[in-house]
Amino acid sequence: MRRFRTLLTTAVLTTLLVGGTAGGASASSESVPSGPLPGTAAWLADDSLARELPDPTTATPSEVAAFFAGLTGAQEQRLVEDHPTxxxxxxxxxxxxxxxxxAQAGDQVLAYDPRGRGLIAQVAGDLENADHVSVIVPGSDVDISAFDRTAERASDLQKEAGDDTAVIAWAGYTTPSGIGLDLATGRLAEAGAERLVRLTEGLDAAGLPDPALFCHSYGSVVCGLAAADTDASDIVVMGSPGMRADNVTDLGTDAHVWAAKSPDDWIGRVPHVEFLGLGHGADPTSPGFGASVLPADDVPEHDEYFTPGTSTLTAFAAIADGDLR
Incomplete structure (x- = not known):
């Protein structure tokens, strides 16, 4: 009974501490956009090409790529004009x-879903011609209205890595909002992992290089759950509450796994356990986890791992452009 009380107390602390900088309390769980995007019905009903258009809900990225490869330039443009969403x-x-x-959502926007709090992905650099591709997966309280910081991190990483690297700022999943159970459970991370896997499959289908994933805070939970099903070359986690795995082997990935945690990051006060669905498991920077640990002593706080001049951004750029293996 004493052990049970200890574990339960730890789980409660996890709930509170993971949301330690997340803003106001959240009494209800976030809803994840479901069902087809607006405009899907008109897309599926379009018979102007005398061929069936791929179902956005069920078609694989490789099937989508094969469909577009068979179109003329004029046909592609008509689909963009008639079915932009x-x-x-x-x-x-x-x-x-x-x-x-x-184009109406911004410059080099790779995805834009206005439903709910909104989902967006934006590219820094020349994605079509990049030798290296990275994806930044943010943590809590990120959506269309609070996307600027994630876009700024992508820009800083891309500039540090160089012209042959493109970086995608991916707010492509519903993140936890405020302080609540969403932060301490894997529900939103599971949905996010599915979307992240599909993004990487789409990059592969478009003939782009295997990406490096840079996963901050709750985003590292997403990356941990997605790891086995992506073709990522590297998975880098920072300020991580855990990856829902006991060690690198449990992730089931061939990617090189890296981890960073500042001694000044409040995430260090979060108990690294998983119990009754609460908490996210082992600390990726712990010796037994098996990740390559990056220096982070000069990172001043939880949200500053991409700050120019830090040792972490320097290391991230070396990983992104393939110089650090």
Missing amino acids: VVGNLDGAPVKLRYEAN
């Missing part, structure tokens, strides 16, 4: 078409 979010579609379809 679908084309702009269709993993496997050519990058330049997705940019055009999402």
